Amino acid sequence: MFKIRLSFLIISIVLYKNNAIDYRYHTYSEMTSILQDLVSRYPSKASLVEIGKSQGGKSLWAMALSAYAPNQHVLLRPEVKYIGNMHGNEVVGLEVLLYLIEYLLTSNDTLVYQVMNRSRIWIMPSMNPDGLEKSMYGDCSSITGRYTLNNIDLNRNFPDYYGATLPSSIRAQETSAIMSWLANVSFVLSANFHGGSFVINTPLDRYYVGRVSTSDDDDIYQMVAHSYINRTKQTDKACSNQFTDTGYITRGADWYEIVGGMQDYGYFNYGTIELTLEISCCKYPESNLLAGYWDYNRDAMIGHLLQAQRGVKGLILNEYSQPIPSTEIMINNRKPVVKVTSLGEFWRILLPGTYTLKVLYKGIQIHSREITIQNSLSPLNLTIIISSSTYLPYINMTTTTATTIRSVKSSSSNIFINWKISLSLIFLFIYFILINEN
Numbered sequence: 001m002f003k004i005r006l007s008f009l010i011i012s013i014v015l016y017k018n019n020a021i022d023y024r025y026h027t028y029s030e031m032t033s034i035l036q037d038l039v040s041r042y043p044s045k046a047s048l049v050e051i052g053k054s055q056g057g058k059s060l061w062a063m064a065l066s067a068y069a070p071n072q073h074v075l076l077r078p079e080v081k082y083i084g085n086m087h088g089n090e091v092v093g094l095e096v097l098l099y100l101i102e103y104l105l106t107s108n109d110t111l112v113y114q115v116m117n118r119s120r121i122w123i124m125p126s127m128n129p130d131g132l133e134k135s136m137y138g139d140c141s142s143i144t145g146r147y148t149l150n151n152i153d154l155n156r157n158f159p160d161y162y163g164a165t166l167p168s169s170i171r172a173q174e175t176s177a178i179m180s181w182l183a184n185v186s187f188v189l190s191a192n193f194h195g196g197s198f199v200i201n202t203p204l205d206r207y208y209v210g211r212v213s214t215s216d217d218d219d220i221y222q223m224v225a226h227s228y229i230n231r232t233k234q235t236d237k238a239c240s241n242q243f244t245d246t247g248y249i250t251r252g253a254d255w256y257e258i259v260g261g262m263q264d265y266g267y268f269n270y271g272t273i274e275l276t277l278e279i280s281c282c283k284y285p286e287s288n289l290l291a292g293y294w295d296y297n298r299d300a301m302i303g304h305l306l307q308a309q310r311g312v313k314g315l316i317l318n319e320y321s322q323p324i325p326s327t328e329i330m331i332n333n334r335k336p337v338v339k340v341t342s343l344g345e346f347w348r349i350l351l352p353g354t355y356t357l358k359v360l361y362k363g364i365q366i367h368s369r370e371i372t373i374q375n376s377l378s379p380l381n382l383t384i385i386i387s388s389s390t391y392l393p394y395i396n397m398t399t400t401t402a403t404t405i406r407s408v409k410s411s412s413s414n415i416f417i418n419w420k421i422s423l424s425l426i427f428l429f430i431y432f433i434l435i436n437e438n
Contacts, residue, residue: 020102021034021098021099021102023095023287023288023290023291023294024287024290025091025095025137025287025290026094026095026098027132027133028058028126028129028132028133031061031094031098031125031126031129032059032061034098035048035061035063035101035125036048038063038101038102038105039063041105042105044068044070045065045066045067045068045070045105045116046063046064046065046070046101046105047063047064047070047071048061048062048063048064049061049062049063049064050062051124051177051178051180051181052173052174052176052177052178052180052181053173053177054128054129054130054148054149054173054174055130055148055149055150055172055173055174056129056130056149058129058130060124060126060127060129060174060177061124061125061126062081062122062123062124062181063101063122063123063124063125064120064121064122065101065104065105065116065120065121065122065123066116066117066119066120066121067113067116067117068117070120073120073185074120075343075345076313076314076315076345076381077118077119077120078118078119078120078188078189078308078309078313078347079119079120079122079185079186079187079188080119080120080121080122080187080188080189080190080305080308081121081122081123081124081185081187081189081190081191082097082100082121082122082123082124082190082191082192082193082301083124083127083178083190083191083192083193083262084096084097084123084124084125084126084127084192084193085125085126085127085128085129085131085132085193086127086128086154086155086192086193086194086262087128087131087145087146087147087153087154087155087194087195087283088126088128088129088130088131088132088133088134088135088145088146088147088148089131089132089134089135089136089139089142089143089144089145089146089283089284090146090193090194090195090196090280090283090284091132091135091195091283091284092193092195092279092280092283092284092285092290092293093125093193093194093195093277093279094125094126094132094193095290095293095294096193096279096290096293096294096297096298096301097123097124097125097193098125099294099298100123100298100301100302101123101125103298104116104121104302109302111302111303111306112302114306114309114377115302115305115306118309119305119308119309121305122185122187127154127174127178128148128154128174130148130149131145131146131147131148131149132145133145135283135284136284137284137287138284138285138286139283139284140196140281140282140283140284140285141196141282141283148172148173148174150170150172152168152170152172152175153167153168154172154174154175154262155258155260155261155262156168156258156259156260156261157171157172157175157260158175158178158179158260158261158262158264158265159179159260159265160259160260160264161208161264161265161268161269162208164206164259164260165259166259166260167259167260178262179265182265182266182269182270182272186270186339186341186345186347187266187270187272188272188273188308188347188349189224189272189273189304189305189307189308189349190263190266190272190273190274190275191274191275191276191277191301191304192262192263192274192275192276192277193277193279194276194277194278194279195278195279195280195281195282195283195284196239196278196280196281196282196283197239197242197243197278197281198239198242198243198248198278198279198280198281199242199243199248199249199250199255199278200225200228200229200248200249200250200275200276200277200278201250201251201252201255201263201275201276201277201278202215202218202221202222202225202249202250202251202252202263202275202276203215203221203251203252203263203264203267203274204251204252204253204264205252205253205257205258205259205261205263205264206252206253206257206258206259206261206264207253207257213251213252213253213254214251215267216334216335216336217267217273217334218251219351220273220349220350220351221251221273221275222249223307223351224273224275224304224307224349225249225275226247226249227300227303227304227307228275228277228300228303228304229247229248229249229300231299231300231303231304232296232297232299232300233295233296233299239281252264252276261276262274262276263275263276267336268336269336270336270338270339271336271337271338271339271348273307273349275304279293279296279297280293306377307349308347308349309377309378309379310349310350310351310373310376310377310379311347311348311349311350311351311373311379311380312346312347312348312350312357312371312373312379312380312381312382313345313346313347313348313379313380313381313382314345314346314380314381314382314383314384315343315344315345315346315382315383315384316329316340316344316346316359316384316386317344317383317384317385317386318385318386318387318388319385319386319387319388320388322344323340323341323342323343323344324340324344324361324386324388324391325342326361326362327339327340327344327359327360327361328340328359328360329346329348329357329358329359329360330357330358330360330365331348331350331355331356331357331358332355332356337360347379350373351373352373352374352375353372353373354370354371354372354373355370355371355372355373356368356369356370356371357369357370357371357382359384359386361390361391361394362394362397362398364391364394364397366386366390366391367384367386367390369384
Protein backbone atom coordinates (compact mmCIF):
# COMPACT_ATOMS: atom_id res chain seq x y z
CA MET A 1 0.00 0.00 0.00
CA PHE A 2 2.84 2.37 0.87
CA LYS A 3 4.54 1.61 -2.46
CA ILE A 4 1.33 2.40 -4.35
CA ARG A 5 0.95 5.73 -2.55
CA LEU A 6 4.62 6.58 -3.11
CA SER A 7 4.32 5.73 -6.80
CA PHE A 8 1.23 7.92 -7.09
CA LEU A 9 3.06 10.79 -5.39
CA ILE A 10 6.03 10.46 -7.75
CA ILE A 11 3.73 10.36 -10.79
CA SER A 12 1.86 13.44 -9.54
CA ILE A 13 5.10 15.36 -9.05
CA VAL A 14 6.32 14.39 -12.52
CA LEU A 15 3.01 15.37 -14.11
CA TYR A 16 3.00 18.72 -12.33
CA LYS A 17 6.59 19.35 -13.38
CA ASN A 18 5.67 18.58 -16.98
CA ASN A 19 2.67 20.88 -16.83
CA ALA A 20 4.42 23.75 -15.04
CA ILE A 21 5.59 26.70 -17.12
CA ASP A 22 9.37 26.72 -17.00
CA TYR A 23 11.39 29.77 -16.00
CA ARG A 24 12.64 30.90 -19.38
CA TYR A 25 11.50 33.34 -22.04
CA HIS A 26 8.78 32.19 -24.39
CA THR A 27 8.20 33.16 -27.99
CA TYR A 28 4.80 34.37 -29.14
CA SER A 29 4.02 30.91 -30.55
CA GLU A 30 5.02 29.23 -27.30
CA MET A 31 2.94 31.70 -25.31
CA THR A 32 -0.07 30.96 -27.50
CA SER A 33 0.39 27.21 -27.03
CA ILE A 34 0.66 27.61 -23.25
CA LEU A 35 -2.56 29.63 -23.09
CA GLN A 36 -4.44 27.18 -25.30
CA ASP A 37 -3.18 24.25 -23.25
CA LEU A 38 -4.27 25.83 -19.97
CA VAL A 39 -7.76 26.50 -21.33
CA SER A 40 -8.07 22.91 -22.50
CA ARG A 41 -7.04 21.64 -19.05
CA TYR A 42 -9.16 24.07 -17.01
CA PRO A 43 -12.22 24.84 -19.18
CA SER A 44 -14.44 25.61 -16.18
CA LYS A 45 -12.05 28.29 -14.90
CA ALA A 46 -10.42 29.75 -18.02
CA SER A 47 -11.56 31.24 -21.30
CA LEU A 48 -9.22 32.48 -24.04
CA VAL A 49 -10.39 35.49 -26.04
CA GLU A 50 -8.85 37.20 -29.05
CA ILE A 51 -9.19 40.91 -28.30
CA GLY A 52 -7.89 41.92 -31.72
CA LYS A 53 -4.92 41.62 -34.05
CA SER A 54 -1.48 43.19 -34.02
CA GLN A 55 -0.17 45.12 -37.00
CA GLY A 56 1.62 41.92 -38.03
CA GLY A 57 -1.57 39.85 -37.81
CA LYS A 58 -0.89 38.14 -34.50
CA SER A 59 -3.78 37.48 -32.12
CA LEU A 60 -3.87 39.67 -29.02
CA TRP A 61 -4.81 37.04 -26.46
CA ALA A 62 -6.56 37.76 -23.18
CA MET A 63 -7.26 34.98 -20.71
CA ALA A 64 -10.41 35.36 -18.59
CA LEU A 65 -10.16 33.54 -15.25
CA SER A 66 -12.72 32.82 -12.57
CA ALA A 67 -13.86 29.95 -10.37
CA TYR A 68 -17.13 29.95 -12.32
CA ALA A 69 -18.42 31.19 -15.69
CA PRO A 70 -15.14 32.68 -16.96
CA ASN A 71 -16.64 33.13 -20.43
CA GLN A 72 -19.39 35.54 -19.39
CA HIS A 73 -20.09 38.56 -17.24
CA VAL A 74 -21.88 37.78 -13.98
CA LEU A 75 -24.05 40.47 -12.40
CA LEU A 76 -22.06 42.59 -9.91
CA ARG A 77 -18.93 40.43 -10.20
CA PRO A 78 -16.11 42.96 -10.71
CA GLU A 79 -13.89 42.75 -13.79
CA VAL A 80 -10.15 43.36 -13.38
CA LYS A 81 -7.28 43.17 -15.86
CA TYR A 82 -3.51 42.88 -16.15
CA ILE A 83 -1.62 43.73 -19.36
CA GLY A 84 2.02 42.97 -20.09
CA ASN A 85 4.59 43.58 -22.83
CA MET A 86 3.03 46.82 -24.07
CA HIS A 87 6.54 47.76 -25.10
CA GLY A 88 7.80 44.70 -26.92
CA ASN A 89 11.29 44.84 -25.42
CA GLU A 90 10.02 44.90 -21.81
CA VAL A 91 9.54 41.18 -21.40
CA VAL A 92 9.51 40.31 -17.69
CA GLY A 93 5.83 41.29 -17.41
CA LEU A 94 4.86 38.75 -20.07
CA GLU A 95 6.55 35.92 -18.20
CA VAL A 96 5.26 36.73 -14.70
CA LEU A 97 1.74 37.03 -16.12
CA LEU A 98 2.02 33.55 -17.63
CA TYR A 99 3.13 32.25 -14.24
CA LEU A 100 0.25 34.10 -12.59
CA ILE A 101 -2.31 32.53 -14.92
CA GLU A 102 -1.07 29.05 -14.09
CA TYR A 103 -0.91 29.85 -10.37
CA LEU A 104 -4.48 31.16 -10.28
CA LEU A 105 -5.67 27.98 -11.99
CA THR A 106 -3.74 25.51 -9.83
CA SER A 107 -3.11 27.01 -6.39
CA ASN A 108 -5.08 26.18 -3.25
CA ASP A 109 -3.97 29.41 -1.58
CA THR A 110 -6.70 31.16 0.42
CA LEU A 111 -6.21 34.52 -1.32
CA VAL A 112 -6.28 32.85 -4.73
CA TYR A 113 -9.57 31.23 -3.74
CA GLN A 114 -11.00 34.63 -2.81
CA VAL A 115 -9.80 36.32 -5.99
CA MET A 116 -11.10 33.57 -8.25
CA ASN A 117 -14.49 33.34 -6.52
CA ARG A 118 -15.17 37.07 -6.22
CA SER A 119 -14.00 38.52 -9.53
CA ARG A 120 -13.22 37.79 -13.15
CA ILE A 121 -9.55 38.38 -13.94
CA TRP A 122 -8.44 39.20 -17.46
CA ILE A 123 -4.76 38.74 -18.27
CA MET A 124 -3.14 39.80 -21.54
CA PRO A 125 0.50 38.66 -21.39
CA SER A 126 1.54 40.48 -24.57
CA MET A 127 -0.01 43.60 -26.04
CA ASN A 128 2.83 44.01 -28.53
CA PRO A 129 3.82 40.57 -29.89
CA ASP A 130 5.39 42.07 -33.02
CA GLY A 131 7.74 44.18 -30.93
CA LEU A 132 8.50 41.13 -28.78
CA GLU A 133 9.86 39.27 -31.79
CA LYS A 134 12.22 42.14 -32.64
CA SER A 135 13.55 42.62 -29.10
CA MET A 136 16.95 41.30 -28.00
CA TYR A 137 17.73 38.99 -25.10
CA GLY A 138 19.91 40.67 -22.48
CA ASP A 139 19.17 44.18 -23.77
CA CYS A 140 18.57 46.31 -20.70
CA SER A 141 18.16 49.79 -22.10
CA SER A 142 17.79 50.17 -25.88
CA ILE A 143 14.52 50.77 -27.74
CA THR A 144 14.88 47.82 -30.11
CA GLY A 145 11.49 46.11 -30.15
CA ARG A 146 9.76 48.83 -28.13
CA TYR A 147 7.43 49.95 -30.91
CA THR A 148 4.85 48.30 -33.15
CA LEU A 149 5.64 47.20 -36.69
CA ASN A 150 4.57 50.63 -37.94
CA ASN A 151 6.83 52.33 -35.38
CA ILE A 152 4.18 53.46 -32.88
CA ASP A 153 4.74 53.71 -29.14
CA LEU A 154 1.55 52.17 -27.76
CA ASN A 155 1.82 54.11 -24.51
CA ARG A 156 1.65 57.39 -26.43
CA ASN A 157 -1.21 56.37 -28.73
CA PHE A 158 -4.45 56.61 -26.73
CA PRO A 159 -6.76 59.62 -27.20
CA ASP A 160 -5.94 62.42 -24.80
CA TYR A 161 -8.93 63.34 -22.63
CA TYR A 162 -8.44 67.04 -23.31
CA GLY A 163 -7.61 66.62 -26.98
CA ALA A 164 -3.84 67.16 -26.93
CA THR A 165 -1.97 66.15 -30.08
CA LEU A 166 -0.43 62.67 -29.96
CA PRO A 167 3.09 61.85 -31.17
CA SER A 168 1.60 59.79 -34.02
CA SER A 169 -1.49 60.63 -36.05
CA ILE A 170 -1.96 56.91 -36.74
CA ARG A 171 -4.07 54.86 -34.34
CA ALA A 172 -2.32 51.50 -33.94
CA GLN A 173 -4.37 48.34 -34.40
CA GLU A 174 -3.27 47.25 -30.94
CA THR A 175 -4.52 50.52 -29.43
CA SER A 176 -7.87 50.22 -31.20
CA ALA A 177 -8.26 46.67 -29.92
CA ILE A 178 -7.70 47.76 -26.32
CA MET A 179 -10.08 50.71 -26.71
CA SER A 180 -12.81 48.41 -27.99
CA TRP A 181 -12.16 46.00 -25.13
CA LEU A 182 -12.47 48.76 -22.52
CA ALA A 183 -15.69 50.00 -24.11
CA ASN A 184 -17.25 46.54 -23.77
CA VAL A 185 -15.99 45.42 -20.35
CA SER A 186 -16.43 47.66 -17.30
CA PHE A 187 -13.08 47.21 -15.59
CA VAL A 188 -12.88 48.27 -11.96
CA LEU A 189 -9.14 47.81 -11.50
CA SER A 190 -6.16 47.45 -13.82
CA ALA A 191 -2.38 47.26 -13.96
CA ASN A 192 0.07 47.45 -16.84
CA PHE A 193 3.48 45.76 -16.44
CA HIS A 194 6.62 47.46 -17.76
CA GLY A 195 10.39 47.16 -17.31
CA GLY A 196 13.39 49.46 -17.16
CA SER A 197 12.88 50.74 -13.63
CA PHE A 198 11.39 49.76 -10.30
CA VAL A 199 8.48 52.04 -9.42
CA ILE A 200 4.70 52.15 -9.19
CA ASN A 201 3.43 54.86 -11.54
CA THR A 202 0.00 56.35 -10.82
CA PRO A 203 -2.07 58.92 -12.74
CA LEU A 204 -1.82 61.63 -13.77
CA ASP A 205 0.61 61.09 -16.63
CA ARG A 206 0.72 64.76 -17.60
CA TYR A 207 -0.08 68.16 -16.12
CA TYR A 208 -3.55 68.75 -17.51
CA VAL A 209 -4.23 71.90 -15.47
CA GLY A 210 -1.28 73.97 -14.27
CA ARG A 211 1.36 71.88 -12.51
CA VAL A 212 -1.09 69.56 -10.76
CA SER A 213 -0.18 65.86 -10.99
CA THR A 214 -2.72 64.55 -8.48
CA SER A 215 -6.07 63.12 -9.54
CA ASP A 216 -9.25 63.40 -7.48
CA ASP A 217 -8.64 59.78 -6.48
CA ASP A 218 -5.06 60.24 -5.37
CA ASP A 219 -5.90 58.83 -1.93
CA ILE A 220 -7.02 55.58 -3.57
CA TYR A 221 -3.98 55.47 -5.83
CA GLN A 222 -1.60 55.96 -2.94
CA MET A 223 -3.32 53.18 -1.00
CA VAL A 224 -3.22 50.59 -3.80
CA ALA A 225 0.33 51.57 -4.79
CA HIS A 226 1.65 51.25 -1.23
CA SER A 227 -0.23 47.98 -0.85
CA TYR A 228 1.57 46.56 -3.89
CA ILE A 229 5.01 47.80 -2.82
CA ASN A 230 4.55 46.50 0.71
CA ARG A 231 3.80 43.01 -0.61
CA THR A 232 6.82 42.79 -2.92
CA LYS A 233 9.81 40.91 -1.65
CA GLN A 234 13.34 42.27 -1.82
CA THR A 235 14.34 42.85 -5.42
CA ASP A 236 16.55 45.19 -7.43
CA LYS A 237 14.50 48.10 -6.16
CA ALA A 238 17.11 50.81 -6.43
CA CYS A 239 17.77 51.36 -10.13
CA SER A 240 20.48 54.04 -9.90
CA ASN A 241 18.91 55.01 -6.55
CA GLN A 242 15.74 56.21 -8.28
CA PHE A 243 12.58 56.72 -6.21
CA THR A 244 14.14 55.70 -2.90
CA ASP A 245 12.92 58.99 -1.41
CA THR A 246 9.32 58.42 -2.56
CA GLY A 247 9.01 54.79 -1.50
CA TYR A 248 9.18 53.61 -5.13
CA ILE A 249 5.91 55.36 -5.98
CA THR A 250 5.49 58.31 -8.34
CA ARG A 251 2.76 60.15 -10.13
CA GLY A 252 3.47 59.86 -13.83
CA ALA A 253 3.81 63.57 -14.57
CA ASP A 254 6.23 64.02 -11.68
CA TRP A 255 8.53 61.46 -13.32
CA TYR A 256 8.12 62.64 -16.90
CA GLU A 257 5.09 63.77 -18.85
CA ILE A 258 3.54 61.74 -21.64
CA VAL A 259 0.54 62.36 -23.88
CA GLY A 260 -1.62 59.43 -24.95
CA GLY A 261 -0.89 57.05 -22.07
CA MET A 262 -3.09 54.02 -21.52
CA GLN A 263 -3.59 54.44 -17.77
CA ASP A 264 -4.93 58.00 -18.01
CA TYR A 265 -7.19 56.92 -20.87
CA GLY A 266 -8.76 54.14 -18.81
CA TYR A 267 -9.06 56.33 -15.74
CA PHE A 268 -10.60 59.42 -17.35
CA ASN A 269 -12.98 57.60 -19.69
CA TYR A 270 -14.13 54.73 -17.49
CA GLY A 271 -13.11 55.52 -13.92
CA THR A 272 -10.88 52.42 -13.77
CA ILE A 273 -8.22 52.54 -11.06
CA GLU A 274 -5.12 52.07 -13.23
CA LEU A 275 -1.50 51.49 -12.26
CA THR A 276 1.65 51.21 -14.35
CA LEU A 277 4.07 48.79 -12.69
CA GLU A 278 7.77 48.99 -13.54
CA ILE A 279 9.04 45.70 -12.12
CA SER A 280 12.59 45.22 -13.44
CA CYS A 281 15.53 47.57 -13.81
CA CYS A 282 16.62 45.72 -16.95
CA LYS A 283 14.08 45.52 -19.76
CA TYR A 284 15.12 42.06 -20.98
CA PRO A 285 17.26 40.54 -18.19
CA GLU A 286 18.92 37.14 -18.07
CA SER A 287 16.44 34.28 -17.88
CA ASN A 288 17.93 32.93 -14.66
CA LEU A 289 16.37 35.95 -12.91
CA LEU A 290 12.79 35.13 -13.93
CA ALA A 291 12.04 32.85 -10.98
CA GLY A 292 13.09 35.67 -8.68
CA TYR A 293 10.89 38.25 -10.42
CA TRP A 294 7.91 35.91 -10.10
CA ASP A 295 8.65 35.29 -6.43
CA TYR A 296 9.06 39.03 -5.78
CA ASN A 297 5.75 39.95 -7.38
CA ARG A 298 3.43 36.97 -6.84
CA ASP A 299 1.88 37.99 -3.52
CA ALA A 300 1.67 41.64 -4.57
CA MET A 301 -0.12 40.73 -7.82
CA ILE A 302 -2.70 38.64 -6.00
CA GLY A 303 -3.13 41.19 -3.24
CA HIS A 304 -3.69 43.92 -5.80
CA LEU A 305 -6.50 41.95 -7.45
CA LEU A 306 -8.32 41.91 -4.12
CA GLN A 307 -8.44 45.72 -4.04
CA ALA A 308 -11.40 45.48 -6.44
CA GLN A 309 -13.43 44.33 -3.42
CA ARG A 310 -13.08 47.65 -1.58
CA GLY A 311 -15.60 50.46 -1.53
CA VAL A 312 -19.12 50.26 -2.90
CA LYS A 313 -20.98 48.42 -5.63
CA GLY A 314 -24.62 48.10 -6.53
CA LEU A 315 -27.50 48.51 -8.92
CA ILE A 316 -29.33 51.61 -10.15
CA LEU A 317 -32.88 50.67 -11.19
CA ASN A 318 -36.25 52.28 -11.71
CA GLU A 319 -39.44 51.20 -9.95
CA TYR A 320 -39.93 48.47 -12.56
CA SER A 321 -36.52 46.92 -11.75
CA GLN A 322 -35.17 48.15 -15.07
CA PRO A 323 -31.74 49.73 -15.57
CA ILE A 324 -31.78 53.46 -16.19
CA PRO A 325 -29.77 54.37 -19.31
CA SER A 326 -27.27 57.25 -19.43
CA THR A 327 -26.60 57.15 -15.70
CA GLU A 328 -23.34 57.72 -13.87
CA ILE A 329 -22.07 57.64 -10.31
CA MET A 330 -20.21 60.53 -8.71
CA ILE A 331 -18.60 60.30 -5.28
CA ASN A 332 -18.61 63.69 -3.53
CA ASN A 333 -17.53 65.95 -6.39
CA ARG A 334 -14.78 63.68 -7.67
CA LYS A 335 -14.11 63.30 -11.34
CA PRO A 336 -14.11 61.24 -13.40
CA VAL A 337 -17.57 59.89 -12.81
CA VAL A 338 -18.20 56.16 -13.25
CA LYS A 339 -20.58 54.98 -15.94
CA VAL A 340 -23.38 52.65 -14.86
CA THR A 341 -23.48 49.51 -17.03
CA SER A 342 -26.35 48.52 -19.30
CA LEU A 343 -27.43 46.12 -16.52
CA GLY A 344 -27.54 48.94 -13.99
CA GLU A 345 -24.31 47.98 -12.19
CA PHE A 346 -21.65 50.20 -10.71
CA TRP A 347 -18.45 49.74 -8.71
CA ARG A 348 -16.30 52.32 -6.96
CA ILE A 349 -13.12 51.56 -5.02
CA LEU A 350 -13.04 53.77 -1.92
CA LEU A 351 -11.06 54.11 1.28
CA PRO A 352 -12.86 53.87 4.64
CA GLY A 353 -14.91 56.97 5.37
CA THR A 354 -18.20 58.74 4.75
CA TYR A 355 -19.05 59.96 1.26
CA THR A 356 -21.90 61.47 -0.71
CA LEU A 357 -22.92 59.19 -3.56
CA LYS A 358 -24.69 61.00 -6.40
CA VAL A 359 -26.56 59.44 -9.29
CA LEU A 360 -26.44 61.52 -12.48
CA TYR A 361 -28.76 61.17 -15.44
CA LYS A 362 -27.31 62.88 -18.52
CA GLY A 363 -25.29 65.03 -16.14
CA ILE A 364 -28.26 65.97 -13.95
CA GLN A 365 -28.29 64.82 -10.35
CA ILE A 366 -31.39 62.70 -9.73
CA HIS A 367 -30.42 61.03 -6.46
CA SER A 368 -28.05 61.55 -3.55
CA ARG A 369 -27.30 59.66 -0.38
CA GLU A 370 -24.63 59.43 2.28
CA ILE A 371 -22.67 56.18 2.46
CA THR A 372 -20.14 54.89 4.97
CA ILE A 373 -17.34 52.59 3.82
CA GLN A 374 -15.73 50.21 6.27
CA ASN A 375 -12.10 49.09 6.22
CA SER A 376 -12.66 45.69 4.70
CA LEU A 377 -12.49 43.73 1.47
CA SER A 378 -16.27 43.39 1.42
CA PRO A 379 -17.82 46.26 -0.50
CA LEU A 380 -20.98 48.04 0.57
CA ASN A 381 -23.71 46.57 -1.65
CA LEU A 382 -26.56 48.90 -2.62
CA THR A 383 -29.69 48.67 -4.70
CA ILE A 384 -30.92 52.17 -5.47
CA ILE A 385 -34.47 52.51 -6.80
CA ILE A 386 -35.26 55.78 -8.59
CA SER A 387 -38.74 56.63 -9.80
CA SER A 388 -38.94 57.08 -13.57
CA SER A 389 -40.82 60.33 -13.00
CA THR A 390 -37.55 61.74 -11.62
CA TYR A 391 -35.57 61.39 -14.84
CA LEU A 392 -38.13 61.15 -17.68
CA PRO A 393 -38.49 64.97 -17.94
CA TYR A 394 -34.84 65.02 -19.06
CA ILE A 395 -34.95 62.09 -21.47
CA ASN A 396 -34.52 64.26 -24.58
CA MET A 397 -31.68 66.32 -23.14
CA THR A 398 -28.15 65.88 -24.43
CA THR A 399 -26.43 67.52 -21.45
CA THR A 400 -23.31 65.69 -20.26
CA THR A 401 -21.25 65.85 -17.12
CA ALA A 402 -18.50 67.52 -19.12
CA THR A 403 -20.60 70.66 -19.48
CA THR A 404 -22.78 70.87 -16.38
CA ILE A 405 -23.89 69.00 -13.29
CA ARG A 406 -27.14 70.16 -11.78
CA SER A 407 -29.60 68.75 -9.29
CA VAL A 408 -33.26 68.21 -10.08
CA LYS A 409 -34.15 70.40 -7.13
CA SER A 410 -32.05 73.36 -8.24
CA SER A 411 -33.23 72.95 -11.83
CA SER A 412 -36.86 73.02 -10.74
CA SER A 413 -36.19 76.05 -8.54
CA ASN A 414 -34.61 77.91 -11.44
CA ILE A 415 -37.61 77.17 -13.66
CA PHE A 416 -39.94 78.47 -10.95
CA ILE A 417 -37.88 81.64 -10.48
CA ASN A 418 -37.70 82.27 -14.23
CA TRP A 419 -41.51 81.84 -14.47
CA LYS A 420 -42.05 84.46 -11.75
CA ILE A 421 -39.68 86.90 -13.45
CA SER A 422 -41.44 86.46 -16.79
CA LEU A 423 -44.88 87.03 -15.23
CA SER A 424 -43.64 90.16 -13.46
CA LEU A 425 -42.32 91.57 -16.73
CA ILE A 426 -45.67 90.94 -18.43
CA PHE A 427 -47.57 92.81 -15.68
CA LEU A 428 -45.03 95.64 -15.84
CA PHE A 429 -45.47 95.90 -19.62
CA ILE A 430 -49.29 96.07 -19.27
CA TYR A 431 -48.94 98.71 -16.56
CA PHE A 432 -46.85 100.99 -18.80
CA ILE A 433 -49.36 100.62 -21.65
CA LEU A 434 -52.23 101.67 -19.37
CA ILE A 435 -50.23 104.66 -18.06
CA ASN A 436 -49.48 105.86 -21.58
CA GLU A 437 -53.13 105.55 -22.63
CA ASN A 438 -54.21 107.70 -19.69
